[in-house]
Amino acid sequence: MPTYKCGRFIEESIKSVQTQTYQNWELIVVDDCSGDGTVDKVLNIEKADDRISIYQNSSNSGAAVTRNTALRNAKGRWIAFLDSDDLWEPTKLEKQIKFMEENEYAFSYHEYVEIDEQDNLLGVHVSGKKHVGKFDMYACCWPGCLSVMYDASKIGLIQINDIKKNNDTAMWLKVIRKADCYLLPECLGKYRRRANSITPKPLWKRIWAHYPLFRVAEEMNPIAATFWVIMNVFGNAYKKMRYVKTYQPS
Structure with missing residues (x-):
């Protein structure tokens, strides 16, 4: 769980881990110099639950460096991710490990599904392809971060280059080189939409934010990086059209 401000x-996010039906977990929180009381809140929770550990970056370093720190300190076989404003359903770990x-x-x-800052459902349900191979993952980011799990005994330690978005x-993209990805067709998480998200709002900025993903993180040459940026335009449009459903919240 990387966190920044x-x-x-964060207390609600941690609570969604503590209330899991599968209880053999460790939660590694890495704070990126929040300065808003986040650390104090986690420390108070940590005192009562020794499965929770918190680390603090010495300077504001961004999400990539923060995730790397968390992964280096993870001891378990099954690696899962939960950003500090998102939520898991209580059976998430149990069902996904069994699957x-x-x-x-x-x-x-x-x-x-997606929620707002007050926990209200936004009427958006996100699914995906049943089987995601290497080409699929390069052409479109199919998993939401809160939904991913991988087997570290087969994948090994993942570390990524420092990019600010994506x-x-x-x-x-590191994991897919070693194993294909499969969809568990159940809604087991809530992704929070926030007004001050670092995700670029204009469409062209969201598209261009993919360039460092391929140029810096994947160390591709400019032509190859540009090619995959273009592929992502089509891939994400296809995902949104076919696998992102809107509904009227009850």
């Missing part, structure tokens, strides 16, 4: 939400063990998968993701996708 999420003091308003992977029964099918001998090393990499998986699941469906999720650093979660950079991780999936």
